[in-house]
Amino acid sequence: MPLFINRDQIFAHQVHLLEHKLRSKEERILELETENAILHLRLAECLGKLRREKEEETKAQKNHQNQKNSQKITQSALAKLLSEVQAVKQDLSEVFGVYVNFATELQEKSKELQEKVEHASSVLKGHRGDDVQSLQDHVAALECSLEEEKQKCREERQRRRELHNTLVELRGNIRVHCRVRPVLHFDHVQPSTLTTGPALSEEVVYAVSDDTVLVNCMKTGIPVQNKMFEFERVHGPEDSQDAVFEEVKPLLTSLLDGYNVCIMAYGQTGSGKTHTMMGSQPMKEAQQGIIPKAAAELFRLISEKPAESHTVEVSVMEVYNNEVFDLLARDEDRNSVDQRRDIITTSTGTSQVTALTYEPVSSASEVMQVISGVLKLRARCPTLVHTDSSRSHLIVTLTISSNSPNALALARRLQSAKKDMQRSTQREWWSPRCRRANPSARLSSDELFASPASSPCHSPCHSPCPSPRPSISQAPFKTKLQLVDLAGSECVGMSGVSGAALWETSCINRSLSALSDVLGALAEQRPHVPYRNSKLTHLLQDAIGGDAKLLVMLCVSPTQRFITESLQSLGFGTRARQVQKEMPKRKKTPLK
Template identity: 50%
Template structure:
């Protein structure tokens, strides 16, 4: 539990330890939940302007989780230049229970993104059909894509929040790494370029590993297995800034904004129901009641490590929403799924697709 005086860096301390997991082949999901105006986007992104640019007042304390994750992730990647994974990013928003691809190269829909559908593949993984993704080689490039996506995110002013996000934002970072024949990630069996031939190797020897945030190297192609087999392990890091739960009597929304509120509250209720079903170990979990839970099915009920950050308003005016948020937190804490497992390699039956 963090008080209002705690710094962003202190909150990031609970996230930082999870970031070695995607580098080692495990899925991770970090999501922020709370009512409208409680500070979810500030926690995840830090202060930012209407055009999506991050505006830290104090670079050490005001940066949000997502830019800090980008820096730390590439720092960890550069710690082992002999095993640099391919890093790809996709960004979607779920608005009025529809999925929009915020990285799609479609000039016709450049203002609002391109509508996509979530499906379940034959191997059981959930995926978004035709989802655009871009390879990134630095924290700065990753954040450039995030800023571009934020410019397209749906927003609408309410009586509670003058810049209220009206959609769920999901940023997915996929790391693809060469695997051993047994499907696990191993530094010894990843045949990459010699260290002295890579920018990462030179930066490491010169003690400049943090140049990753400045675009010091380009992502290396994923190598094949030494025996010639192209086994790969893919791990996903999902960063989720949920839209805020909202009481219409307090927010004063009408018309199209009222419809947005209804869709937001329904999807958040579906998320709470899924967590409740998982905590009670029910045999059937209704993931498809909402596109939010359908899209996040793998991290909610699969093998991912899931961290929920709950934002609470201390105002007496928002007591009902505060209690509802605490109830959601109770459900999340009660979910016990056992130890996380690595996803299978692409040579096995459980191959995971990217698009």
């Protein structure tokens, strides 16, 4: 076997030498052809010169003798060139003959080497077929093991996310998702000649994983500083509307379980808030946002319940210049008193809007028809960032009334059990097996009676909860789905507005600052939370600091031009994650 390898090497070396010689001859041929072309050019040049000299001879008789001399010189030069051309042609014919010989020899050697390689391959296959098969089996086993490890890694990542979501819900924290939009046409602006540094259209915000955002903070003369932000879920520019909604979808199930839900989009103008919440126009199914998809999912869940067990009503409001307007009041005059609404706090501590208009709906298409009919009334104004910038906070509320017998029975059971717990905590029928018998492990009444099937005391003969009393009200209980599209959070200098629009921007910034102050007070657990500093925070008090399940969808721009606003939005989301609210509570009694 070693002899065969040396022989192959010798043959390969010979082939290499022959190829090298062939290339050298080909290069020589090219050189000669080039020289031949140059000589032909020179010959043509001389002939032209000769013709010109002949013409000059007919025109000027005085230079006749000089022309004769030049003709003699030219003829001698031509003779010399012709002799050189003939020599070059002779060399070219010799080179071509050598090239033909080398080509024939190379073809013969290649044929011989091919035969030897085929022979060696057959010998190698015969002697080492078993070894090759074992190696192939080993590689296949390794690939299978790698695929199993990847699957386990995906399962562990999913399990970690589920556990994290459970932990967030148990701690009562606000869920924060982030979406980084792609680079758009208005990101490409002409930089000022006076400014130096990174290009404004350069991408500096990246979704590096499904829960991490990376920001490259670049300044002139300062090394690049990377900032990392972690959230419950991060969507990159390549994520579709369906992928974004899949992360929001589990919250909608909580609506029919008796929980309030609020989904809020936060970010600067042009960062994709309205696209995320409403979708693109014209409304195509693939480009629908959270609001139409949430309505469709809600009615799909309702369709799985008993007939006529739930009713849905929709209301649409906007907070504009720190005033609440009812967009369903059918009055296009923004300054009309009929459209303005006040916010009151009920005896139960919840915030309500007086004289708010509710439209009953029975399908997702009716919801979108109602919303689309009043979106034109929303305050808009062109800015330097966007030609159709929203100048108000839009709040779409879907109120679900649960009329099903199961829901009523659950409400009566909870009320009855709560009263009995207060009156008779020391009765003998408190079984040690019931979780409520242990004061240290006592849970809230809504957890104890989440469903008759899951309760530890659901059996009729062992239930610690007496049967519903006839005096319990038969009114349904209600839950709310609030979908909020906030106005842009950019500064006045970035928006470039003036006049009346300047006051609008000031009101927007004050309301968003009030929202940030509320989150800061909740995160630091201050005794006073300034909800009433703004109509926006007062209106959303139940969702921000109450018992609703709140999800904040941060929308950020990826380019250097908006890095200040992007960092502000990411900082807002970080503060929101630090808020520890009370655990979301299931609605047990009707909303008044």
